[in-house]
Amino acid sequence: MHIILLEPDRMLADIYRQTLLADGHTVTMCASAQSAIFAADEQCPDAVIVELQLIGHSGIEFLYEFRSYNDWRAVPVIIHSQVPPAEFNGSSKLLRQELGVKDYLYKPRTSLASLLRSVTLLNTATL
């Protein structure tokens, strides 16, 4: 799978990238929402992993823009964030149905193995 990894922390991005590469995926790292949109435009991704806390625009703003393009409506998205999912309790339906979020991983409680598991599940679902 080709994955766009929208992760503002450079050190974490490096670790996640190496893990995904070792699992056989290709990865484009982006630190900002705008660069992720440009990256998606250049090489249509098979999946996107998004942190919600970004500089300038939030990950949710990115998802709204990303979903506004027909080509990317079906691209599966995993939220992998410092923001606890409990903060989205009232809007989980919106995340899943409107923004196409397949999985919500809370970073402090998500091991690399769990992240890979979530990506693998996307892969099986899209086959």
Added chain:
Amino acid sequence: MVGDSLAPVLSQQLLLSVAEQLKIPLLQIARQAEHGRITNTADLERIQSTADAALRLIDNYALGVRLNLEQDLLQLEPVSVSSVLYDSGQELTALARNYGVDLELHIGGRYSTVMANRHGLQSALVSLGASLIEALPALEVPQLKLQLAAHRCRYGIVAGLYSETEQLTAEALRNGRKLVGASRQPLGAVSHTAGAGVFVADAILKAMNLELKVSRHNRLYGLGTVLQTNHQLQLI
């Protein structure tokens, strides 16, 4: 006793901000260790410098609280700005390397000593620097150069950290101070984190009757503090 103006900064909001901030280096350590275990290639130097960064943040927070609670600890002494900047740079080198940030030291001239608490001043600059090092590569136009610098101004000597794009406006800094603990990103225009390093620096500087301000250095933008020169020593 904590003064009224400092109470909100040193309250639970700042502690919450530091706790949120600490999640990042701890997460980095946990994932680096997991990655190292899986691949048998643990980068121990990186893990060590990440742990050091976490320790520095909590240590600087504790210093800020202590300085504000016990003014007796705040012994002022003649301090060389150049040497404080140099030592701050040394402390930040490993973190800057981890983030791919090129940290430069720019001291334009020879300055008289200033009256300050050396440990406090260095901790404030390091705290501020660490926060910027983490944030600058994540800007829309990533900034990979950060300058620790000093220059003279009408009111004294300004010591601070600068980069090529504007980090914060004075208004954004003011608003950020009001949002500490209430927002996940009180400095959302410049940092994806809780920005605790900036507020810890703010608290330490306040304890020394100094102020963190938006500042310019040559053509660069940044944050700094104005230090009063020690006129008594100039006479000697």
